[in-house]
Amino acid sequence: xxxxxxxxxxxxxxxxxxxxxxxxxxxxxxxxxxxxxxxxxxxxxxxxxxxxxxxxxxxxxxxxxxxxxxxxxxxxxxxxxxxxxxxxxxxxxxxxxxxxxxxxxxxxxxxxxxxxxxxxxxxxxxxxxxxxxxxxxxxxxxxxxxxxxxxxxxxxxxxxxxxxxxxxxxxxxxxxxxxxxxxxxxx
Numbered sequence: 001x002x003x004x005x006x007x008x009x010x011x012x013x014x015x016x017x018x019x020x021x022x023x024x025x026x027x028x029x030x031x032x033x034x035x036x037x038x039x040x041x042x043x044x045x046x047x048x049x050x051x052x053x054x055x056x057x058x059x060x061x062x063x064x065x066x067x068x069x070x071x072x073x074x075x076x077x078x079x080x081x082x083x084x085x086x087x088x089x090x091x092x093x094x095x096x097x098x099x100x101x102x103x104x105x106x107x108x109x110x111x112x113x114x115x116x117x118x119x120x121x122x123x124x125x126x127x128x129x130x131x132x133x134x135x136x137x138x139x140x141x142x143x144x145x146x147x148x149x150x151x152x153x154x155x156x157x158x159x160x161x162x163x164x165x166x167x168x169x170x171x172x173x174x175x176x177x178x179x180x181x182x183x184x185x186x187x
Contacts, residue, residue: 008079009044010042010045011107012067012105012107013042015107016062017060020060022060024039027059031055031059062187063090073086079104080104082103087101087114089101091187095118095121096120096122097117099180099187100114101113108185109184110184111181111182111185112179112180113182115180116176116177117168117170117177118170119170119173119174120170120172121170122168123167123168126145126165128163128164130163131183131184132161132162134161135181137155137156137157139177140172141154141174142168142170143168144166144168146159146165146166147164147165
């Protein structure tokens with residue numbers, strides 16, 4: 001397994017913890033660790049073990065894989081540029097959906113994600129989250145159901161979701177690719 005990049009791991013963990021509305025004290029208690037240890041991890045002063053990362057991921061309800069797989073970045077590009085070969089896998093890993101983080105990290109007020117919806121796939125159940133989301137169809141076709149209304153999207157189309165319940169379906173024989181922006185970040 002690839003070691004996580006310590007330059008942004010702590011900042012990402014802090015951002016996700018805050019997005020979940022968790023204090024350092026609550027998170028440390030969930031991990032059965034001290035507040036000082038967690039603070040050091042979030043400031044990249046201490047490197048958590050793989051077991052620690054598994055526990056942190058579970059406490060934050062994120063896949064542990066989202067904490068790994070970062071490619072080396074040139075120092076002058078750190079926090080600014082994400083090369084295609086350096087995208088981090090994120091998301092639930094549910095069958096039929098591949099998500100890659102396009103944002104340099106999770107410390108901004110939004111996240112940008114490259115989503116690939118595999119042919120003949122659909123989300124398992126409707127999603128509702130307290131976010132504002134927009135997307136732009138790059139290729140393929142995708143059906144979106146937003147607040148019970150059905151929309152068929154094609155390349156060049158875009159959409160907005162403002163906290164409504166939504167579902168996606170790719171009933172077609174080719175993958176659909178979407179650039180999806182979510183605020184605040186959920187991963």
